[in-house]
Amino acid sequence: MDTRQEFHYRIPSRVRGQRPGSHLGSSIGAGQEFVAHMSLYDRPDPRRLDLRASLRALTDEWLVRVNRQRAGVAVRAIVDVSASMNFGGQRPKLHVVADFIEALGLSAFRVGDAVGMMAFDTEERADLFVPARVSRGMGSIMAASLRDVAGVAQITGACDSATGLEGLEAAASHLAGQQGLIFIVSDFHWPLERLGAVLDLFAHASVVPVIVWDPAETEPPERNALASIRDAESGARRTLWLRPRLRQQWRRAVAQRRAELNASFATHAIRPFYVEGAFDGDALSRYFFEAEV
Amino acid sequence: MSINLDFSHPWALLLLPLAALPLLWARSDTLLFSYLPWLPADPAGRIVGWLRSAFAVLAIASIVAGLAGPGRPQTQVxxxxxxxxxxxxxxxxxxxxxxxxxxxxxxxxxxxxxxxxxxxxxxxxxxxxxxxxxxxxxxxxxxxxxxxxxxxxxxxxxxxxxxxxxxxxxxxxxxxxxxxxxxxxxxxxxxxxxxxxxxxxxxxxxxxxxxxxxxxxxxxxxxxxxxxxxxxxxxxxxxxxxxxxxxxxxxxxxxxxxxxxxxxxxxxxxxxxxxxxxxxxxxxxxxxxxxxxxxxxxxxxxxxRIPRRDYDRLCFGLGAFSCVMLLSFGAVQLRGWS
Known part of the structure; x- marks a missing residue:
């Protein structure tokens, strides 16, 4: 079965860059978007000579049309590959992420954008770094490396709950101030206090948080049972006695977490995109079309 | 009355550290979860989990103690x-x-x-x-x-x-x-x-x-x-x-x-x-x-003369009870997420 999907994305702001692409650019060049008229002496491009405007002009000079060209951007995915991303009821969340990355590679190539990847767990994962390139096979390469990571059982020892953020901060520092589109792919299972500082680093880029959750996380098991549960990252254990009241609390905690995430991204005018169970390219397209431009 | 205990096979007590096994971290029957703080705190579940470990420790400890053959020594009154x-x-x-x-x-x-x-x-x-x-x-x-x-x-x-x-x-x-x-x-x-x-x-x-x-x-x-x-x-x-x-x-x-x-x-x-x-x-x-x-x-x-009184039946009974409790815990245990 071919699970490769595609989605359409757009960037709300104008982007710099000379490489032609599909996004609204701020640089002047061969585009359809008219900006202004300039003197032929200032911009010696007789192909764009605008006779009608030149006659109408008060000053006696030849005017040239100046257009903006559409530009290509670098699209980057910053992927959380920590142990919690390896969790999944049916399949690891990292596989879902790999589906998404594959779709991203395909979609970016179709519109001529370069695509690259950075990964982090407790620290930046340099072994999974892929520089932004325009290539047809980028998505498959990145997805394959993610699937390989998912296969390796990684049970990190005693980590405190603040982990995840250091890795993200390190990865983010490389992209600080750059333009483009940045997907932060994670389950966001870490404290959100320092998330604001990370998002500040991406002030010039448009950020799309892709929140990957597994149905096993968001929906408690239906059976009344006793569950001994071990944290994938810290190794802490807890026993839950699943019963209707606990299920209610569980769902409430999920809803509350969702609200917290929405609120903390909203302060940066960002709307997160939720992936639960499986990646749906159409849903992501819809997400971009709904966004304000 | 002072509690006099003696063991007929004291060397079996060397196995007693085995009772700490259930307290070790690596357990095959635990389910992995991505982020524990997300889950609701469940005091009842914590007590049940604690009881379960206690029963597991008790099962091993009492069997080992039973093997050691505890008893009250023969006395005269x-x-x-x-x-x-x-x-x-x-x-x-x-x-x-x-x-x-x-x-x-x-x-x-x-x-x-x-x-x-x-x-x-x-x-x-x-x-x-x-x-x-x-x-x-x-x-x-x-x-x-x-x-x-x-x-x-x-x-x-x-x-x-x-x-x-x-x-x-x-x-x-x-x-x-x-x-x-x-x-x-x-x-x-x-x-x-x-x-x-x-x-x-x-x-x-x-x-x-x-x-x-x-x-x-x-x-x-x-x-x-x-x-x-x-x-x-x-x-x-x-x-x-x-x-x-x-x-x-x-x-x-x-x-x-x-x-x-x-x-x-x-x-x-x-x-x-x-x-x-x-x-x-x-x-x-x-x-x-x-x-x-x-x-x-x-x-x-x-x-x-009060004859020696063996407590090993008591120990084995306790061990059996603990095992039964463990089995019943195991019966209601969640084996997988789906």
């Missing part, structure tokens, strides 16, 4: 009892299986009396056992030793104040038919010897329950007389008379030829206290037993 030390010496011979006279035997025609007596009355040994059981049960303060005799003495219970043991011994006397011969002399000597190594701590009684006597030869008579005198023992003879048995209080000088009467005369000639009770029917026997019961009551001091 000084007890003070009131009442007498009584050796109950019961005839186990076949004649005791015969029947006593029915209670209305005097009204029965003498011609059919024998016939009646064979068939109607209660069995002598059974009546004697029942009454003696009652007697033992009533006299909780006395210490009893139980001895049956036939061709030789059959010691059953040493001196003890645990009446249930004595009662069980008396009941056991009803197993199977009686034995063949009766040697009162050897039995009496053995009964007297029961007292030999004991301190004199109160009144001593030999209660001979028999339906017949035996001719005692002079050496035996001498030993009996000496023994009774040395150990200061009172002798009571419950003579179970059946039909055609001689009466003890016959005045006929030639009646010494009858073994019972000769023995009675010999006992009467002793320097130590002696009393004979003739019982022809169950009522007489009851009277005689009650009579003995009214006799001496003096305080007694004695040491009692």
């Amino acid at each position: 000084a007890r003070t009892g009131r009442g007498a030390e009584i050796v109950v010496l019961i005839d186990r011979s076949r004649s005791m299986d015969e029947r006593m006279l029915p209670s209305n035997w005097r009204t029965i025609d003498p011609i059919v009396r024998t016939q009646q007596a064979w068939n109607r009355g209660p069995q002598k040994s059974k009546t004697a056992r029942d009454l003696l059981s009652k007697f033992v049960a009533q006299r909780a303060d006395d210490r009893f030793a139980l001895m049956f005799f036939s061709a030789g003495p059959l010691p059953v219970v040493n001196f003890t104040q645990h009446d249930d043991v004595v009662l069980a011994g008396i009941t056991a006397g009803g197993t199977g038919p009686g034995l063949s011969s009766t040697d009162v002399g050897r039995a009496l000597i053995a009964a007297i010897a029961e007292f030999d190594l004991r301190e004199y701590s109160g009144s001593r009684i030999v209660l001979l329950v028999s339906d017949g006597g035996a001719q005692l030869d002079p050496p035996t008579r001498k030993r009996i007389a000496a023994g009774l005198a040395r150990n200061r023992i009172a002798l009571y003879w419950l003579y179970l008379r059946s039909i055609n048995s001689p009466s003890l209080d016959s005045q006929d000088p030639q009646s010494d030829a009858v073994a019972e009467i000769a023995m009675h005369h010999f006992f009467q000639s002793l320097s130590t206290p002696y009393h004979a009770y003739q019982a022809a029917e169950p009522k007489d026997l009851a009277q005689a037993v009650a009579d003995v019961g009214r006799q001496q009551n003096l305080p007694l001091d004695y040491l009692e």
Whole structure:
């Protein structure tokens, strides 16, 4: 079965860059978007000579049309590959992420954008770094490396709950101030206090948080049972006695977490995109079309 | 009371650190979850989880402890009892299986009396056992030793104040038919010897329950007389008379030829206290037993040996219970997320 999907994305702001692409650019060049008229002496491009405007002009000079060209951007995915991303009821969340990355590679190539990847767990994962390139096979390469990571059982020892953020901060520092589109792919299972500082680093880029959750996380098991549960990252254990009241609390905690995430991204005018169970390219397209431009 | 514990196989306790195994982190039955702080805090679940670990530790620990064989060591306890030390010496011979006279035997025609007596009355040994059981049960303060005799003495219970043991011994006397011969002399000597190594701590009684006597030869008579005198023992003879048995209080000088009467005369000639009770029917026997019961009551001091008591059954029971609890926890355990 071919699970490769595609989605359409757009960037709300104008982007710099000379490489032609599909996004609204701020640089002047061969585009359809008219900006202004300039003197032929200032911009010696007789192909764009605008006779009608030149006659109408008060000053006696030849005017040239100046257009903006559409530009290509670098699209980057910053992927959380920590142990919690390896969790999944049916399949690891990292596989879902790999589906998404594959779709991203395909979609970016179709519109001529370069695509690259950075990964982090407790620290930046340099072994999974892929520089932004325009290539047809980028998505498959990145997805394959993610699937390989998912296969390796990684049970990190005693980590405190603040982990995840250091890795993200390190990865983010490389992209600080750059333009483009940045997907932060994670389950966001870490404290959100320092998330604001990370998002500040991406002030010039448009950020799309892709929140990957597994149905096993968001929906408690239906059976009344006793569950001994071990944290994938810290190794802490807890026993839950699943019963209707606990299920209610569980769902409430999920809803509350969702609200917290929405609120903390909203302060940066960002709307997160939720992936639960499986990646749906159409849903992501819809997400971009709904966004304000 | 101090808790004395000893172990029959103390080396097994070396395995005790295994009990810490359930507390280790790596457990195969735990489900991985991405982010525990997300899940609601569940105090009930925490208690259940704690209980489960506790049961697991307890299961291993109690099995190891059981293997080590814990127990309370054998001890001796000084007890003070009131009442007498009584050796109950019961005839186990076949004649005791015969029947006593029915209670209305005097009204029965003498011609059919024998016939009646064979068939109607209660069995002598059974009546004697029942009454003696009652007697033992009533006299909780006395210490009893139980001895049956036939061709030789059959010691059953040493001196003890645990009446249930004595009662069980008396009941056991009803197993199977009686034995063949009766040697009162050897039995009496053995009964007297029961007292030999004991301190004199109160009144001593030999209660001979028999339906017949035996001719005692002079050496035996001498030993009996000496023994009774040395150990200061009172002798009571419950003579179970059946039909055609001689009466003890016959005045006929030639009646010494009858073994019972000769023995009675010999006992009467002793320097130590002696009393004979003739019982022809169950009522007489009851009277005689009650009579003995009214006799001496003096305080007694004695040491009692308390045997070693094993606690390993307790340990294994606890282990089994823990395992059952673990199994029931396992039955309601969530095995997977989907």
